[in-house]
Amino acid sequence: MVDPNDFREGFIQGFRAIRGSAAALPAIPARPATPAGRTPFQMGIIRGIERGNE
Incomplete structure (x- = not known):
């Protein structure tokens, strides 16, 4: 679960979804403010996907 x-775990999953599990992980960014209706895990996935697409 x-x-x-x-x-952090959301960021890793988001990044690896784009770059694959063999890619080196970048530094984990600071946790941003979490808007209503989102969880920190979801924000991590969003940031990880953004970083993976750079």
Whole structure:
């Protein structure tokens, strides 16, 4: 089960979804403010996907 407050794990999953599991992980960014209706985990996925697309 995923911890909805785990930004780091969300970032890793989002990044690896784009770059693959063999890609080196970049530094985990600071956790941004979480808007209403989102969890820190979801924000991590969004940031990870953004970083993976750079």
